[in-house]
Amino acid sequence: MTAQKLTFARAITEGLRASLESDERVLLMGEDIGRLGGVFRVTDGLQKDFGEDRVVDTPLAESGIVGTAIGLALRGYRSVCEIQFDGFVFPAFDQITTQLAKMRYRSRGRLEMPVVIRIPYGGGIGAVEHHSESPEALFAHTAGLRVVSPSTPQDAYDMIRAAVASPDPVIYLEPKGRYWSKDDVDLDAAPAEGVLDRARVARPGSDVTLVAYGPTVATALKAADALAAEGTSAEVVDLRAVSPIDFPTVVDSVRRTGRCVVVHEAPVFHGVGGEVAARVTEECFYALEAPVLRVGGFHAPYPVAKLEHDYLPSVERVLDAVDRSLSF
Amino acid sequence: MGTEATDVGSDVPLVQLVAPDGARVTTAENAAYRDRVAHLTGEDLRRMYRDMVLTRRFDDEATALQRQGELALYAQGKGQEAAQVGSGRALAPQDYVFPSYREHGVLQVRGVDPVDRLRLFRGEDHGGWDPAATNTHLYTLVIGSQALHATGYAMGVQRDGLVGTGDPGRDTAVVVYFGDGATSQGDVNEGLVFAAVNNAPVVFFCQNNQWAISEPTTRQARVPIYKRGEGFGVPSVRVDGNDVLACYAVTAEALERAHSGGGPTFVEAFTYRMGAHTTSDDPTRYRDRAEEDYWRKRDPIDRLAALLRAEDAWDDAWAAELDAEAEALGERLRREVRELGAPPTSAMFDEVYATPHAQVDEERAWLARYEEETQGDESQEVAR
């Protein structure tokens, strides 16, 4: 094991580099990803090393980026498209949902779409409008897409490589608030089996299950620390993927703890948490000591930066939900 | 022209090689295009005529099948056979085609089986054929989306080193078909942007059939449609879309440019949708008989027939054989389309993903179990 401390962003860079090295049909496409290295520098240095034909500065048109990536896939190329910010994926929403997601299906498996859409998402960085959103449910609601979000640098590295290798289109959501967090990454390890569809128990516990993914895994872990100090043992399940959702891991956990709180930045209303709550209720009905609770954003547009910390699920709001669950 | 009401710039010059009466048109302006068809023999022209006649017959049969309830919907191509067959015949086998949904004549030329062409309209398949077999992509129903797929595909061709090799058996280009209405879509415009800056080997072939369902071209643009290409720095040309030779010539020119590394071209084929938009449409609500009559006199099939006769390339025995072939096509369609069954219920879950997806697998299993358990319950359901 040759682990090194890398930032989350750098772990993705290294994953992309490994993908570019291992398959010459892998391309990166996006706005400002070449010479600049992307606005978050995730593709830093890659154009210099792999050339302008493989790390492509595209015209400023998201539908064009994804639409041409589809055409390139039809010709046997595997494109990784960078969308600059979450709020700017919508010009490409049509190509992603009506074309990319359905191409394999409508061709009865004759056409393959190994396309990755990387989207920096989530809030907490004090940004202006359209730069802090969490659109995962919109994609998870579309059959044909895989929707994933890593929470650690190691997973970021493993999951981007797995996403590029996947024959299915993958929406790869990067929690931008975590870009600068550092942790050990083993660049030589083979990607863990099933990183694109298997949840991970980030912390074992016995009194309550906290379900999170992407940016809120860190929030849930902090809440678990605080709960431990009070004598409550919280288990944290990192979903990794919101399509598919690894329900067996969640259900197994809740059957043991009897309590479940789901945490995400996206609005609670019609969100992933509702899906988890329904499923846990169906499968753990007799094990549940309390209804499944959800902590997340509100059914309001993402607020101004001055208010975002009241909008985002904080450790305190997670603890409040756990208290409500425990007192049921 | 009788289309002032609907067309933008019907007075704009277009490339024409054969007049509506079947006479060759010889002008200084069309000399380069005449050169591009000079090698076509009587047999070549008869082959184009055959494609057009079989496409028309396919259209009539499919329309009738829809009327009989055998197809959910059908989009007629009647009137656009010259644009489709002329452009299609200019393609090399390795060139790749991205059709919209009305390009039955292009599919005819590419060799997509006539029954397979109707699977989508039958409601039996969302696609219907193997694109790799004929280098012809599936129909795309979201207007304009395929312009980007074509451009991306062409960018792949560039990366494969198959542009400007000088080998006509290897140089590869892409043709994307779309309508006048589609030129308003962002994806067509973005396709032009990406193709232009990448110098991609793609031909944007717009069939201006004067109508986007009920909206005339004047609702899409205030300049002739081909001018749109120029704005992107893409060489653009308007061609008489009912003149199969002119369509062949301008496409050959565009393909030569693409093959040799000269980049994209925008072609506007000025034609007319003689039928309804689809079998669900009622054109009497938005266009008048006089306009339809005007265009009926410019039927592209009549024009090619007149040319063949004028040049002694018409042969009655051959024409009789073609009639019989069209008859046989109709008979086959009537029989085999009816025989197309429904896929098994479980097929709705097939190929959603390439790799297992837990929720799809669960739901597939659930539905199978449900169907098994409720089998024989139908009588009860009716009773209830």
Ligand SMILES: Cc1ncc(C[n+]2csc(CCOP(=O)(O)OP(=O)(O)O)c2C)c(N)n1
């Ligand atoms: C994005 C989108 N919007 C609307 C429609 C509905 N629709 C189907 S065909 C059509 C008109 C298309 O006109 P045009 O591009 O000129 O092609 P034509 O049908 O005349 O061949 C419309 C509005 C659609 N299929 N896709």
